[in-house]
Amino acid sequence: MSAGFKYDLVPPVEQEERYDVQTGIRRRGPFKLDTQNLVVGSFLPGFTPICADLKNKFAYAVINVEVVEAYATGDTALSIKVAKNSLAYAGMFIGSGTKGAEVTAIDKTNKVYDVLTIKAAFGEDIARDTVLFEAVAVDGLKQKYVANSALFNRTKVEDGITLVSLLRTAAEIEPSKLVMPFSENDKANMKGWFEFNE
Numbered sequence: 730m731s732a733g734f735k736y737d738l739v740p741p742v743e744q745e746e747r748y749d750v751q752t753g754i755r756r757r758g759p760f761k762l763d764t765q766n767l768v769v770g771s772f773l774p775g776f777t778p779i780c781a782d783l784k785n786k787f788a789y790a791v792i793n794v795e796v797v798e799a800y801a802t803g804d805t806a807l808s809i810k811v812a813k814n815s816l817a818y819a820g821m822f823i824g825s826g827t828k829g830a831e832v833t834a835i836d837k838t839n840k841v842y843d844v845l846t847i848k849a850a851f852g853e854d855i856a857r858d859t860v861l862f863e864a865v866a867v868d869g870l871k872q873k874y875v876a877n878s879a880l881f882n883r884t885k886v887e888d889g890i891t892l893v894s895l896l897r898t899a900a901e902i903e904p905s906k907l908v909m910p911f912s913e914n915d916k917a918n919m920k921g922w923f924e925f926n927e
Contacts, residue, residue, distance in 0.1 A: 747776050749901035755881055756781065759892040760788035762884070766818045769888045773816075774908040778876035778915050781895055788893050791876045792816045792863040794823060795910045797842045800855040809845045809855065813837070814908065817845060822864040822873075826914070828852035829869015862912040876915035879923070900924040 760781060767773075767790060778791035794811040809830075811817065821832050823845070830847035837843050848867075855861070862872040881894035902925045904911070916925055 747903055747906045748899040752898065752900035753881075753896050754898040756783075756878060756895040756897045758786065758894055760786050760895055762788045762790070762886070762891040762893045764886050764891055766792075766821070767816065767886045769886050771886050773880055773884045773886065773893075775880055775882050776896075776899075776902075776907055777880040777909045778911050779878040779880055779893075779895055780874035780876055781878040788878070788880075788895060789874045790816055791874045791909075791912075791915060792818075792821065793860050793910045793912050793915070794845070796855050796857060796859045796861065799857045800851065802850050802852055802854055804850055806850055807847050809847060809851070809861075810842045811845055811861075812910070813841070813843050815843065816909070817843070817863075822867050822869065823847075823861045824864030824869020824872070825851075825853065825855065825859070825861055826870060826872075829864045829867050831867050860910045860912045862914065872912060872914045875918045876911060877918055877922075898922045901926055 780789040780791050794815045794817050797812050798810040800809050817835055819832055819834055822829055823832060828851055830851045832845050833848050834846040835843055865871045865873050878895040878897055881896050884893050904925055904927055
């Protein structure tokens with residue numbers, strides 16, 4: 730290496746196969762991504778769950794969070810630890826299908842997990858590895874967007890129009906390799922088109 734030159738090369742990111750790519754079939758597109766509540770400049774990883782409006786060609790990111798430490802409900806239990814890099818945002822409702830809560834703040838300072846602060850107790854215990862979804866209301870009964878597709882490739886959220894390609898079919902999906910979790914509602918809705926190895 731010549732004197733005076735500094736090479737600061739970043740090694741390439743290894744692409745881990747999250748599903749059998751030979752089975753992947755894309756939707757006719759592109760679709761316009763709804764970027765409301767997404768951070769401009771951030772990246773959505775490949776295979777993020779998506780609710781596609783097939784008629785109007787809109788794509789909505791399905792926001793789910795995976796609980797990484799069991800939560801015991803109570804008046805003072807206002808923190809839920811979730812996997813890092815979720816799409817959760819302050820002001821959203823999270824739910825399990827039976828109970829829910831409003832997220833008032835998100836603490837991302839811990840390197841291992843993020844902490845969601847909720848306005849009031851969730852109302853039931855939450856086991857580790859449970860996937861909570863973005864709910865329509867604070868009761869947590871109904872999921873806001875239910876996935877019917879997955880993001881084909883990593884996409885940057887742009888300030889303006891962001892066009893995305895979507896998958897409509899995939900098999901041999903490895904849930905442990907997915908960056909963004911799918912809720913049980915998502916999996917039930919995608920059955921027959923998406924096959925999860927579990």
